[in-house]
Amino acid sequence: MAAPITLHLEFGGGAELLFEGVKDHQVTLPSQSQPWDMKQLLVWIRANMLKERPELFVQGDTVRPGILVLINDADWELMGELTYELQDRDTVVFISTLHGG
């Protein structure tokens, strides 16, 4: 049994608008038999945090194109993407790319 973990989630670049405009969120994931990974986190966010129009955030089992995911200030591609095993007190950031100027 893995203990519950607390994460710092951040949304930016407009992605926060899907979360009632709130950029910073402290969340606690309940304990489960296996450790939490990114794929499960996305499912959890979809079920617990996204109220409307989930397709603007997730597509299939990953984030929609145009959203960059960072784990502890590094591109998640460097960390194993969906398979990254979340640690207690990790910071996960979702940034929508901006188009404007």
Next chain:
Amino acid sequence: MTQCSAHTRGSTVFSRKFRFCGSLLYAYITAFVHGIATIMEQEVFKLKQQLVEREREISVLKDTLAQLQTSNISIELQEEVTALAPLKEKVMLSNEDVMRYSRQLVLPEFGVKGQLKLSQASVLVVGCGGLGCPLAQYLAAAGIGRLGLLDYDEVELSNLHRQVLHGEQTRGQPKALSAAQAIRRLNPAVECIPYHLRLSHENALQLIQQYPPYCSDNVPTRYLVNDACVLAGKPLVSASALRMEGQLTVYNYEGGPCYRCLYPVPPPPETVTNCSDGGVLGVVPGIMGCFQALEVLKIASGQASSCSQQLLTFDAQDVRFRSIRLRPRQAGCAVCGEKPTVTALKDYETFCGTSATDKCRRLCLLSKEQRISVQEYKEILGGGTPHLLLDVRPLVEVDICHLPFSLSIPLASLEDRKTEDVQLLKERIVETKQQLKSESCVPVYAICKTGNDSQKAVQILQQMAGSELEPISAKDVKGGLMAWAQKIDPSFPQY
């Protein structure tokens, strides 16, 4: 100092000749000679003074003439891409250069070497807007050799809060020309080439190849600019700004990733917000454009950029910067990977499913029968048929302007089925039904700024009709309030 010592020597010779005379006479003569010498000294001094004055006047006249001559050379607006002559090689700095650039010349990281390199550098600024203006301004001020200024738009009043090279006087002029004129006033030594054209897959490569070695962008034609930069082997200093946030990355530089490595698939068009929809505080692109200028100056003067494989994000609300380590160049990338599938530029608007212009991004969610024009709505209004006009814009925009008889319920509240708003809508539909005096459905017309959100609202209203709401006939007003202002009521504000 030289004048003084010459005079002293002269008087010594005189006094030696008259030494046999009495001491009194000697004193008189000395005083007399001294007097002559003093008068001569004053005369010489005066003449020299006048010469200096005249020389200064001449140089002021020369400067004024030169300024008039350069400002009289009309800046030629380019409507197509033409071949450019190579930049004249500069081997040393003039005195004026030294004076102008002195504060950066004393920087050890920059120095004369950096300045000379910069004078040989060409940069293409894609878009002379909120980012392009400060970028072009600082590059020109620092003494870049050549600036290509590309923009297909004209200067509008709603640009001036952030596009600081343009002004009241250049309203309606091509932005590229307006920016070039401002740059000319700032530093006439910079060669400015304004391009009044739309960047396309046909001209992008030819254009970018002419700007060895740096290029910058700010538009949704990012895939086009990115691919052209990869194919031409140029780095891309890219920034963007929206609302209260900014982002910056240097792509395709020193083996780092390109834009496609990060974003292999374009975002769905409905998730892309631009400045006219999302808003932007002018100083935010100002700050990001300055960061772009900084990175270009570093690369052009021979220092390395530290933004390759890095994303800098700026949150203007919390004044927070964050530097993020990005993935390296991707072997599977479609344009810069090991087996590229993109080897020539193609049609990018189809690829991205959206138009390349910032302004007219038009959705088509409803059928013809579900939409009415502003002219048709004017007739409905004139005919006195009871109906409901539903303004679905965010409240911040309703505060700017609205039609007095409209009911305001933002699209977001409709999407969330907010209880009090649904209740309000119900009541107004019942009221209108009573006025109708017939059994037909209540006509509800949704309106927004330009006619995108109003279509989404109609789709929601149709879902609600018959269950959450009485049966209604929902349509949207094509082109929204901006079309109303342009075609029906010129006194209605446009934003």
